[in-house]
Amino acid sequence: MVLTGSDVAKHNDEKSCWVIIHGKAYDVTEFLPEHPGGEEIILKYAGKDATEEFDPIHPRDTLDKYLDKSLHLGPVDMSTVAQETKREDPEEAERQKRIAEMPLLSECFNLHDFEAIARRTMKKAAWGYYSSAADDEITLRENHSAYHRIWFRPQILVDVTNIDLSTTMLGTKVDAPFYVTATALGKLGHPEGEVLLTRAAHNHNVIQMIPTLASCSFDELVDARQGDQVQWLQLYVNKDRDITKRIVQTAERRGCKGLFITVDAPQLGRREKDMRLKFTDSGSNVQKGHKTDNSQGAARAISSFIDPSLSWADIPWFRSITKMPIILKGVQRVEDVLRAVEAGVQGVVLSNHGGRQLDFARSGIEILAETMPVLRQHGLDKKIDVFVDGGVRRGTDIIKAMCLGAKGVGIGRPFLYAMSTYGQAGVERVMQLLKDEMEMNMRLIGCAKIADLHPGLLDTRGLFVHSNSTPVDSLSQITYDPLVVPGQRIKAKL
Ligand code: HEM
Ligand SMILES: Cc1cc2nc3c(=O)[nH]c(=O)nc-3n(C[C@H](O)[C@H](O)[C@H](O)COP(=O)(O)O)c2cc1C
Structure with a gap:
Protein backbone atom coordinates (compact mmCIF):
# COMPACT_ATOMS: atom_id res chain seq x y z
CA MET A 1 0.00 0.00 0.00
CA VAL A 2 1.27 3.45 -0.91
CA LEU A 3 0.95 5.99 1.91
CA THR A 4 -0.11 9.58 1.36
CA GLY A 5 1.39 12.76 2.79
CA SER A 6 -1.57 13.17 5.12
CA ASP A 7 -1.19 9.60 6.47
CA VAL A 8 2.33 10.51 7.52
CA ALA A 9 1.47 14.02 8.71
CA LYS A 10 -0.77 12.60 11.45
CA HIS A 11 2.28 11.15 13.21
CA ASN A 12 3.88 14.42 14.10
CA ASP A 13 5.02 14.30 17.72
CA GLU A 14 7.01 12.21 20.18
CA LYS A 15 4.00 9.96 20.85
CA SER A 16 4.00 8.85 17.25
CA CYS A 17 6.71 10.11 14.97
CA TRP A 18 6.94 9.17 11.30
CA VAL A 19 9.32 10.72 8.82
CA ILE A 20 9.77 10.41 5.07
CA ILE A 21 13.24 9.75 3.70
CA HIS A 22 13.81 9.25 -0.02
CA GLY A 23 10.11 8.72 -0.68
CA LYS A 24 9.63 6.09 2.04
CA ALA A 25 8.03 6.43 5.45
CA TYR A 26 9.67 5.30 8.68
CA ASP A 27 8.28 5.02 12.18
CA VAL A 28 11.03 6.49 14.36
CA THR A 29 8.99 6.90 17.58
CA GLU A 30 10.90 4.27 19.52
CA PHE A 31 14.14 5.33 17.93
CA LEU A 32 13.85 8.99 19.03
CA PRO A 33 15.64 8.68 22.38
CA GLU A 34 18.31 6.55 20.73
CA HIS A 35 19.16 8.95 17.92
CA PRO A 36 22.82 9.81 18.46
CA GLY A 37 22.14 13.29 17.10
CA GLY A 38 19.40 13.87 19.69
CA GLU A 39 15.63 13.64 19.38
CA GLU A 40 14.89 17.34 18.82
CA ILE A 41 16.30 17.33 15.32
CA ILE A 42 14.09 14.44 14.23
CA LEU A 43 11.01 15.87 15.94
CA LYS A 44 11.48 18.98 13.83
CA TYR A 45 10.58 16.77 10.87
CA ALA A 46 7.90 14.65 12.56
CA GLY A 47 5.17 13.90 10.00
CA LYS A 48 7.25 15.45 7.23
CA ASP A 49 9.93 14.82 4.64
CA ALA A 50 13.30 14.73 6.46
CA THR A 51 15.42 13.79 3.43
CA GLU A 52 17.13 17.14 3.08
CA GLU A 53 18.36 17.11 6.68
CA PHE A 54 19.12 13.38 6.80
CA ASP A 55 20.76 12.86 3.44
CA PRO A 56 23.84 15.05 3.52
CA ILE A 57 25.29 13.48 6.65
CA HIS A 58 23.98 9.93 6.98
CA PRO A 59 25.18 7.09 4.80
CA ARG A 60 22.55 5.62 2.50
CA ASP A 61 22.47 2.32 4.38
CA THR A 62 21.82 3.89 7.83
CA LEU A 63 18.14 3.03 8.02
CA ASP A 64 18.62 -0.54 6.80
CA LYS A 65 21.46 -1.02 9.23
CA TYR A 66 19.90 0.34 12.40
CA LEU A 67 16.12 0.66 12.13
CA ASP A 68 14.15 -2.56 12.51
CA LYS A 69 12.50 -3.63 9.24
CA SER A 70 9.05 -3.60 10.89
CA LEU A 71 9.40 0.17 11.19
CA HIS A 72 10.02 0.67 7.47
CA LEU A 73 6.46 1.60 6.50
CA GLY A 74 6.80 1.63 2.74
CA PRO A 75 6.54 4.09 -0.15
CA VAL A 76 4.78 7.44 0.02
CA ASP A 77 3.06 9.12 -2.92
CA MET A 78 5.28 12.21 -2.91
CA SER A 79 2.81 14.22 -5.02
CA THR A 80 0.56 14.26 -1.93
CA VAL A 81 3.24 15.57 0.43
CA ALA A 82 2.99 19.27 1.30
CA GLN A 83 6.04 21.20 0.05
CA GLU A 84 7.70 23.47 2.58
CA THR A 85 8.53 26.97 1.39
CA LYS A 86 12.10 27.83 2.19
CA ARG A 87 12.92 31.14 3.83
CA GLU A 88 15.87 33.17 2.59
CA ASP A 89 18.70 32.98 5.09
CA PRO A 90 20.59 36.28 5.28
CA GLU A 91 23.37 34.62 7.28
CA GLU A 92 23.96 32.18 4.44
CA ALA A 93 24.47 35.04 1.97
CA GLU A 94 27.05 36.56 4.33
CA ARG A 95 28.78 33.20 4.66
CA GLN A 96 28.97 32.80 0.89
CA LYS A 97 30.60 36.22 0.71
CA ARG A 98 33.19 35.17 3.27
CA ILE A 99 33.85 31.98 1.30
CA ALA A 100 34.40 34.01 -1.88
CA GLU A 101 36.95 36.12 -0.01
CA MET A 102 38.81 33.22 1.58
CA PRO A 103 42.63 33.42 1.56
CA LEU A 104 44.51 31.29 -0.94
CA LEU A 105 45.46 27.84 0.28
CA SER A 106 49.09 28.82 -0.09
CA GLU A 107 48.50 31.58 2.48
CA CYS A 108 47.82 28.98 5.17
CA PHE A 109 51.10 28.44 6.98
CA ASN A 110 50.03 26.39 9.95
CA LEU A 111 47.11 24.37 11.29
CA HIS A 112 45.65 27.27 13.25
CA ASP A 113 45.17 29.17 9.98
CA PHE A 114 42.79 26.48 8.75
CA GLU A 115 40.86 26.60 12.00
CA ALA A 116 40.48 30.37 11.77
CA ILE A 117 39.20 30.16 8.19
CA ALA A 118 36.89 27.27 9.05
CA ARG A 119 35.40 29.30 11.86
CA ARG A 120 34.58 32.12 9.43
CA THR A 121 33.32 30.03 6.55
CA MET A 122 31.77 26.79 7.80
CA LYS A 123 28.04 26.41 8.30
CA LYS A 124 27.21 27.23 11.90
CA ALA A 125 25.93 23.75 12.72
CA ASP A 281 13.10 29.12 20.07
CA SER A 282 9.84 27.27 20.29
CA GLY A 283 8.03 30.24 21.81
CA SER A 284 6.54 30.15 25.25
CA ASN A 285 8.66 29.24 28.22
CA VAL A 286 5.52 28.51 30.20
CA GLN A 287 4.83 25.08 28.77
CA LYS A 288 8.30 23.84 28.05
CA GLY A 289 10.29 25.76 30.64
CA HIS A 290 10.24 22.96 33.17
CA LYS A 291 11.74 20.47 30.80
CA THR A 292 15.49 20.37 30.33
CA ASP A 293 16.42 19.70 26.73
CA ASN A 294 17.86 16.26 27.10
CA SER A 295 18.65 15.70 23.47
CA GLN A 296 22.32 15.51 24.35
CA GLY A 297 21.98 14.38 27.92
CA VAL A 465 51.77 21.09 37.03
CA HIS A 466 48.42 22.38 35.92
CA SER A 467 49.09 26.05 36.43
CA ASN A 468 51.89 27.93 34.78
CA SER A 469 52.81 31.18 33.14
CA THR A 470 53.96 30.01 29.74
CA PRO A 471 53.72 32.84 27.21
CA VAL A 472 50.27 33.11 25.66
CA ASP A 473 49.80 31.06 22.53
CA SER A 474 48.24 33.79 20.43
CA LEU A 475 47.18 31.80 17.36
CA SER A 476 45.12 29.33 19.29
CA GLN A 477 43.75 32.17 21.42
CA ILE A 478 42.45 33.84 18.27
CA THR A 479 40.88 30.72 16.86
CA TYR A 480 39.47 29.57 20.17
CA ASP A 481 35.76 30.32 20.02
CA PRO A 482 34.75 31.30 23.56
CA LEU A 483 31.62 29.84 25.12
CA VAL A 484 28.78 32.32 25.35
CA VAL A 485 25.85 32.87 27.70
CA PRO A 486 22.31 33.31 26.36
CA GLY A 487 21.62 36.80 24.97
CA GLN A 488 18.60 39.00 25.72
CA ARG A 489 15.58 38.22 23.61
CA ILE A 490 14.67 41.27 21.58
CA LYS A 491 10.94 40.77 21.96
CA ALA A 492 9.95 38.47 24.79
CA LYS A 493 7.18 36.05 23.90
CA LEU A 494 5.00 35.23 26.89
C1 HEM B 1 14.88 10.43 10.72
C2 HEM B 1 15.45 11.53 10.39
C3 HEM B 1 16.80 11.93 10.86
C4 HEM B 1 17.23 13.20 10.88
C5 HEM B 1 16.48 14.41 10.42
C6 HEM B 1 18.57 13.17 11.41
C7 HEM B 1 19.37 14.28 11.57
C8 HEM B 1 20.59 14.28 12.16
C9 HEM B 1 21.42 15.42 12.36
C10 HEM B 1 21.07 16.83 11.94
C11 HEM B 1 22.54 15.02 12.98
C12 HEM B 1 23.72 15.89 13.38
C13 HEM B 1 23.68 15.99 14.84
C14 HEM B 1 24.67 16.88 15.35
O1 HEM B 1 25.00 17.85 14.66
O2 HEM B 1 25.06 16.61 16.49
C15 HEM B 1 22.46 13.62 13.15
C16 HEM B 1 23.44 12.86 13.74
C17 HEM B 1 23.44 11.50 13.71
N1 HEM B 1 22.42 10.69 13.27
FE1 HEM B 1 20.67 11.28 12.50
N2 HEM B 1 18.92 11.89 11.70
C18 HEM B 1 17.87 11.10 11.38
C19 HEM B 1 17.82 9.73 11.51
C20 HEM B 1 18.86 8.96 11.85
C21 HEM B 1 18.83 7.55 11.82
C22 HEM B 1 17.66 6.67 11.40
C23 HEM B 1 20.03 7.15 12.24
C24 HEM B 1 20.43 5.74 12.34
C25 HEM B 1 20.95 5.22 13.20
C26 HEM B 1 20.83 8.30 12.55
C27 HEM B 1 22.13 8.30 13.02
C28 HEM B 1 22.84 9.41 13.36
C29 HEM B 1 24.18 9.39 13.88
C30 HEM B 1 25.02 8.16 14.13
C31 HEM B 1 24.55 10.70 14.12
C32 HEM B 1 25.89 11.18 14.69
C33 HEM B 1 25.77 11.63 16.09
C34 HEM B 1 27.04 12.11 16.76
O3 HEM B 1 28.14 11.63 16.47
O4 HEM B 1 26.95 13.00 17.62
N3 HEM B 1 20.07 9.40 12.30
N4 HEM B 1 21.26 13.19 12.65
C1 LIG C 1 33.96 16.27 15.25
C2 LIG C 1 34.58 15.12 15.97
C3 LIG C 1 34.00 13.88 15.90
C4 LIG C 1 34.58 12.80 16.55
N1 LIG C 1 34.01 11.58 16.41
C5 LIG C 1 34.57 10.52 17.02
C6 LIG C 1 34.01 9.24 16.86
O1 LIG C 1 33.00 9.06 16.18
N2 LIG C 1 34.61 8.20 17.51
C7 LIG C 1 35.73 8.37 18.28
O2 LIG C 1 36.24 7.40 18.84
N3 LIG C 1 36.30 9.58 18.42
C8 LIG C 1 35.75 10.65 17.81
N4 LIG C 1 36.32 11.87 17.96
C9 LIG C 1 37.57 12.00 18.76
C10 LIG C 1 38.79 11.88 17.86
O3 LIG C 1 38.97 10.57 17.40
C11 LIG C 1 40.07 12.29 18.61
O4 LIG C 1 40.15 11.59 19.82
C12 LIG C 1 40.15 13.79 18.85
O5 LIG C 1 39.53 14.50 17.81
C13 LIG C 1 41.59 14.23 18.95
O6 LIG C 1 41.65 15.58 19.25
P1 LIG C 1 41.92 16.75 18.18
O7 LIG C 1 40.62 16.98 17.48
O8 LIG C 1 42.34 17.87 19.04
O9 LIG C 1 43.01 16.28 17.25
C14 LIG C 1 35.76 12.98 17.32
C15 LIG C 1 36.34 14.24 17.40
C16 LIG C 1 35.77 15.31 16.74
C17 LIG C 1 36.43 16.64 16.82
Missing part, protein backbone atom coordinates in the same frame (compact mmCIF):
# COMPACT_ATOMS: atom_id res chain seq x y z
CA ALA A 126 29.00 22.07 11.27
CA TRP A 127 31.40 24.41 13.06
CA GLY A 128 29.42 23.83 16.26
CA TYR A 129 29.64 20.06 15.93
CA TYR A 130 33.35 19.96 15.07
CA SER A 131 34.70 22.62 17.39
CA SER A 132 32.64 21.95 20.48
CA ALA A 133 33.76 19.98 23.51
CA ALA A 134 32.36 18.99 26.87
CA ASP A 135 31.11 21.37 29.57
CA ASP A 136 33.50 24.31 30.08
CA GLU A 137 35.86 23.00 27.41
CA ILE A 138 38.76 23.04 29.84
CA THR A 139 40.09 19.70 28.61
CA LEU A 140 39.74 20.84 24.99
CA ARG A 141 42.14 23.69 25.68
CA GLU A 142 44.35 21.73 28.07
CA ASN A 143 44.96 19.15 25.32
CA HIS A 144 46.76 21.79 23.33
CA SER A 145 48.36 23.79 26.11
CA ALA A 146 49.84 20.69 27.80
CA TYR A 147 52.28 20.51 24.88
CA HIS A 148 53.43 24.00 25.84
CA ARG A 149 54.63 22.71 29.19
CA ILE A 150 57.19 20.48 27.52
CA TRP A 151 60.47 22.02 26.45
CA PHE A 152 63.27 20.66 24.29
CA ARG A 153 66.81 19.72 25.34
CA PRO A 154 68.32 19.55 21.83
CA GLN A 155 71.52 17.67 21.11
CA ILE A 156 74.12 19.33 18.88
CA LEU A 157 76.66 18.36 16.24
CA VAL A 158 74.70 15.47 14.80
CA ASP A 159 74.62 14.90 11.04
CA VAL A 160 71.08 15.94 10.14
CA THR A 161 71.52 16.33 6.39
CA ASN A 162 68.84 13.75 5.66
CA ILE A 163 65.78 13.48 7.86
CA ASP A 164 63.65 10.34 7.72
CA LEU A 165 60.19 10.71 9.26
CA SER A 166 59.04 7.20 8.40
CA THR A 167 57.99 4.79 11.11
CA THR A 168 55.89 1.67 11.62
CA MET A 169 52.43 1.50 13.19
CA LEU A 170 50.84 -1.89 13.89
CA GLY A 171 53.11 -3.41 11.27
CA THR A 172 52.46 -0.79 8.58
CA LYS A 173 55.29 1.37 7.30
CA VAL A 174 54.14 4.99 7.07
CA ASP A 175 55.84 8.17 5.85
CA ALA A 176 55.21 10.16 9.04
CA PRO A 177 54.30 9.34 12.64
CA PHE A 178 50.79 10.80 12.55
CA TYR A 179 47.47 9.29 11.45
CA VAL A 180 44.01 10.59 10.62
CA THR A 181 41.95 9.71 13.66
CA ALA A 182 38.24 8.88 13.55
CA THR A 183 35.88 11.85 13.48
CA ALA A 184 32.16 11.39 12.81
CA LEU A 185 29.96 13.21 10.30
CA GLY A 186 32.47 14.32 7.67
CA LYS A 187 29.74 15.49 5.33
CA LEU A 188 28.73 18.24 7.74
CA GLY A 189 31.95 19.94 6.67
CA HIS A 190 32.24 18.90 3.03
CA PRO A 191 29.65 17.30 0.74
CA GLU A 192 32.05 14.52 -0.27
CA GLY A 193 32.85 13.62 3.33
CA GLU A 194 35.55 11.30 4.62
CA VAL A 195 36.60 9.91 1.22
CA LEU A 196 38.63 13.10 0.91
CA LEU A 197 40.57 12.08 4.00
CA THR A 198 41.07 8.62 2.50
CA ARG A 199 42.58 10.08 -0.67
CA ALA A 200 44.76 12.58 1.16
CA ALA A 201 46.00 9.87 3.54
CA HIS A 202 46.95 7.77 0.53
CA ASN A 203 48.90 10.58 -1.11
CA HIS A 204 50.89 11.15 2.08
CA ASN A 205 51.18 7.49 3.01
CA VAL A 206 49.62 7.83 6.44
CA ILE A 207 46.87 5.71 7.97
CA GLN A 208 43.20 6.67 8.20
CA MET A 209 41.01 5.45 11.04
CA ILE A 210 37.44 4.99 9.74
CA PRO A 211 34.77 6.10 12.23
CA THR A 212 31.72 3.93 12.96
CA LEU A 213 29.61 7.06 12.51
CA ALA A 214 31.14 8.30 9.27
CA SER A 215 28.91 10.17 6.84
CA CYS A 216 30.21 8.07 3.97
CA SER A 217 29.31 4.42 4.20
CA PHE A 218 32.01 2.02 5.32
CA ASP A 219 32.08 0.47 1.85
CA GLU A 220 32.58 3.84 0.17
CA LEU A 221 35.58 4.52 2.39
CA VAL A 222 37.13 1.14 1.79
CA ASP A 223 36.45 1.38 -1.94
CA ALA A 224 38.26 4.74 -1.99
CA ARG A 225 41.43 3.03 -0.79
CA GLN A 226 44.26 2.92 -3.34
CA GLY A 227 47.06 0.39 -3.78
CA ASP A 228 48.23 -1.07 -0.50
CA GLN A 229 46.83 1.82 1.54
CA VAL A 230 46.03 0.87 5.14
CA GLN A 231 42.92 1.78 7.13
CA TRP A 232 41.85 1.03 10.68
CA LEU A 233 38.33 0.89 12.07
CA GLN A 234 37.09 2.87 15.07
CA LEU A 235 34.28 1.00 16.79
CA TYR A 236 31.43 2.21 18.94
CA VAL A 237 30.11 -0.93 20.55
CA ASN A 238 26.42 -1.40 19.88
CA LYS A 239 24.14 -2.93 22.50
CA ASP A 240 23.15 -5.43 19.87
CA ARG A 241 26.34 -7.48 19.75
CA ASP A 242 25.26 -9.08 16.47
CA ILE A 243 25.45 -5.64 14.84
CA THR A 244 28.87 -5.11 16.43
CA LYS A 245 30.08 -8.50 15.27
CA ARG A 246 28.89 -7.80 11.75
CA ILE A 247 30.67 -4.42 11.70
CA VAL A 248 33.93 -5.92 13.00
CA GLN A 249 33.94 -8.94 10.73
CA THR A 250 33.04 -6.87 7.68
CA ALA A 251 35.93 -4.56 8.48
CA GLU A 252 38.33 -7.47 8.78
CA ARG A 253 37.09 -9.07 5.59
CA ARG A 254 37.46 -5.78 3.76
CA GLY A 255 41.06 -5.45 4.88
CA CYS A 256 41.10 -3.11 7.90
CA LYS A 257 44.32 -3.61 9.83
CA GLY A 258 43.34 -2.50 13.32
CA LEU A 259 40.25 -2.37 15.52
CA PHE A 260 40.14 0.72 17.73
CA ILE A 261 37.41 0.27 20.33
CA THR A 262 36.31 3.58 21.80
CA VAL A 263 36.19 3.24 25.58
CA ASP A 264 35.78 6.84 26.71
CA ALA A 265 32.20 7.35 25.59
CA PRO A 266 29.66 5.28 27.55
CA GLN A 267 27.51 8.37 27.05
CA LEU A 268 28.16 11.08 24.51
CA GLY A 269 29.45 14.25 26.18
CA ARG A 270 27.32 17.35 26.57
CA ARG A 271 28.63 19.93 24.16
CA GLU A 272 27.01 23.23 24.98
CA LYS A 273 28.37 25.26 22.08
CA ASP A 274 26.80 22.75 19.74
CA MET A 275 23.54 22.69 21.70
CA ARG A 276 23.29 26.47 21.74
CA LEU A 277 23.75 26.67 17.99
CA LYS A 278 21.03 24.09 17.43
CA PHE A 279 18.58 25.57 19.91
CA THR A 280 15.37 26.70 18.24
CA ALA A 298 20.11 11.55 29.56
CA ALA A 299 18.53 10.35 26.35
CA ARG A 300 21.90 9.80 24.78
CA ALA A 301 22.97 7.66 27.70
CA ILE A 302 20.57 4.97 26.67
CA SER A 303 21.42 5.10 23.00
CA SER A 304 21.91 1.60 21.76
CA PHE A 305 24.68 2.87 19.52
CA ILE A 306 27.10 3.09 22.35
CA ASP A 307 26.63 0.45 24.98
CA PRO A 308 27.33 1.84 28.47
CA SER A 309 27.61 -1.70 29.85
CA LEU A 310 30.80 -2.35 27.86
CA SER A 311 33.46 -3.62 30.27
CA TRP A 312 36.77 -5.48 30.55
CA ALA A 313 34.76 -8.70 30.55
CA ASP A 314 33.89 -8.08 26.89
CA ILE A 315 37.49 -8.00 25.68
CA PRO A 316 37.87 -11.81 25.30
CA TRP A 317 34.74 -11.79 23.12
CA PHE A 318 36.31 -9.20 20.82
CA ARG A 319 39.46 -11.29 20.67
CA SER A 320 37.34 -14.29 19.73
CA ILE A 321 35.60 -12.59 16.81
CA THR A 322 38.58 -10.99 15.08
CA LYS A 323 42.23 -11.48 14.28
CA MET A 324 42.73 -7.73 13.81
CA PRO A 325 44.92 -6.13 16.47
CA ILE A 326 42.68 -4.61 19.16
CA ILE A 327 43.46 -1.16 20.48
CA LEU A 328 41.51 0.59 23.24
CA LYS A 329 40.87 4.21 22.30
CA GLY A 330 40.38 6.62 25.17
CA VAL A 331 42.54 5.16 27.96
CA GLN A 332 43.27 7.81 30.58
CA ARG A 333 45.44 6.36 33.33
CA VAL A 334 48.48 4.14 33.59
CA GLU A 335 46.60 1.59 35.70
CA ASP A 336 44.29 0.95 32.75
CA VAL A 337 47.22 0.65 30.35
CA LEU A 338 48.60 -2.12 32.59
CA ARG A 339 45.17 -3.72 32.65
CA ALA A 340 45.04 -3.51 28.86
CA VAL A 341 48.33 -5.43 28.67
CA GLU A 342 46.85 -8.08 30.96
CA ALA A 343 43.72 -8.24 28.80
CA GLY A 344 45.95 -9.09 25.86
CA VAL A 345 45.11 -6.16 23.60
CA GLN A 346 47.78 -4.90 21.24
CA GLY A 347 47.51 -1.21 21.94
CA VAL A 348 45.95 1.79 23.60
CA VAL A 349 45.24 5.34 22.49
CA LEU A 350 45.79 7.77 25.34
CA SER A 351 43.00 10.16 24.52
CA ASN A 352 40.09 12.07 25.96
CA HIS A 353 38.15 12.20 22.68
CA GLY A 354 39.37 15.69 21.84
CA GLY A 355 37.90 17.03 25.10
CA ARG A 356 34.39 16.07 23.99
CA GLN A 357 33.67 13.64 26.81
CA LEU A 358 34.86 14.13 30.41
CA ASP A 359 35.82 17.72 31.10
CA PHE A 360 38.90 17.86 33.35
CA ALA A 361 40.18 14.64 31.87
CA ARG A 362 43.95 15.05 31.55
CA SER A 363 45.63 15.49 28.19
CA GLY A 364 46.85 12.44 26.29
CA ILE A 365 50.42 13.74 26.33
CA GLU A 366 50.42 13.97 30.13
CA ILE A 367 49.10 10.42 30.42
CA LEU A 368 51.81 9.32 27.99
CA ALA A 369 54.49 10.88 30.19
CA GLU A 370 52.97 9.09 33.17
CA THR A 371 52.64 5.76 31.37
CA MET A 372 55.87 5.12 29.52
CA PRO A 373 58.25 5.10 32.51
CA VAL A 374 55.95 2.62 34.28
CA LEU A 375 55.79 0.36 31.22
CA ARG A 376 59.58 0.48 30.90
CA GLN A 377 59.99 -0.28 34.58
CA HIS A 378 57.79 -3.38 34.19
CA GLY A 379 59.50 -4.36 30.92
CA LEU A 380 56.18 -3.97 29.12
CA ASP A 381 56.98 -1.12 26.75
CA LYS A 382 57.51 -3.56 23.86
CA LYS A 383 54.37 -5.52 24.77
CA ILE A 384 51.87 -2.84 23.91
CA ASP A 385 51.73 -0.06 21.32
CA VAL A 386 50.87 3.30 22.83
CA PHE A 387 49.25 5.96 20.65
CA VAL A 388 48.18 9.42 21.71
CA ASP A 389 45.80 12.06 20.39
CA GLY A 390 44.28 15.42 21.30
CA GLY A 391 45.43 18.98 20.74
CA VAL A 392 48.25 18.16 18.31
CA ARG A 393 48.70 21.22 16.10
CA ARG A 394 52.44 21.46 15.42
CA GLY A 395 55.24 19.26 14.20
CA THR A 396 56.92 19.86 17.56
CA ASP A 397 53.88 18.38 19.33
CA ILE A 398 54.34 15.18 17.33
CA ILE A 399 58.06 15.12 18.04
CA LYS A 400 57.39 15.52 21.77
CA ALA A 401 54.98 12.58 21.77
CA MET A 402 57.43 10.42 19.83
CA CYS A 403 60.25 11.36 22.24
CA LEU A 404 58.11 10.17 25.12
CA GLY A 405 57.60 6.80 23.43
CA ALA A 406 54.36 7.03 21.43
CA LYS A 407 54.07 4.74 18.41
CA GLY A 408 51.96 7.31 16.57
CA VAL A 409 49.95 10.46 17.02
CA GLY A 410 46.30 10.91 16.04
CA ILE A 411 45.01 14.18 14.64
CA GLY A 412 41.30 14.99 14.39
CA ARG A 413 39.93 18.52 14.02
CA PRO A 414 42.74 20.02 11.91
CA PHE A 415 41.96 17.60 9.08
CA LEU A 416 38.24 18.35 9.40
CA TYR A 417 38.84 22.10 9.25
CA ALA A 418 41.14 21.75 6.25
CA MET A 419 38.64 19.48 4.49
CA SER A 420 35.75 21.85 5.21
CA THR A 421 37.58 24.85 3.80
CA TYR A 422 39.81 23.64 0.96
CA GLY A 423 38.72 20.01 0.45
CA GLN A 424 41.30 17.34 -0.23
CA ALA A 425 43.94 19.91 -1.21
CA GLY A 426 43.56 21.50 2.22
CA VAL A 427 43.99 18.19 4.01
CA GLU A 428 47.08 17.44 1.97
CA ARG A 429 48.53 20.83 2.78
CA VAL A 430 48.01 20.20 6.49
CA MET A 431 49.84 16.90 6.13
CA GLN A 432 52.66 18.56 4.23
CA LEU A 433 52.94 21.40 6.75
CA LEU A 434 53.22 18.89 9.57
CA LYS A 435 55.91 16.99 7.71
CA ASP A 436 57.80 20.21 6.95
CA GLU A 437 57.58 21.39 10.55
CA MET A 438 58.72 18.00 11.78
CA GLU A 439 61.63 17.85 9.39
CA MET A 440 62.95 21.25 10.41
CA ASN A 441 62.52 20.62 14.11
CA MET A 442 64.08 17.16 13.96
CA ARG A 443 67.15 18.89 12.52
CA LEU A 444 67.09 21.51 15.22
CA ILE A 445 66.95 19.01 18.07
CA GLY A 446 69.62 16.87 16.43
CA CYS A 447 67.77 13.73 15.32
CA ALA A 448 67.86 12.29 11.81
CA LYS A 449 65.21 9.62 12.25
CA ILE A 450 62.25 8.77 14.46
CA ALA A 451 64.12 5.98 16.24
CA ASP A 452 66.64 8.60 17.46
CA LEU A 453 63.98 10.41 19.49
CA HIS A 454 64.09 9.70 23.23
CA PRO A 455 62.79 11.17 26.51
CA GLY A 456 66.18 12.74 27.29
CA LEU A 457 65.47 15.32 24.59
CA LEU A 458 62.65 16.77 26.66
CA ASP A 459 62.18 18.69 29.84
CA THR A 460 58.79 17.55 31.12
CA ARG A 461 59.15 18.83 34.67
CA GLY A 462 56.35 21.35 34.21
CA LEU A 463 53.99 18.98 32.42
CA PHE A 464 52.25 17.66 35.51
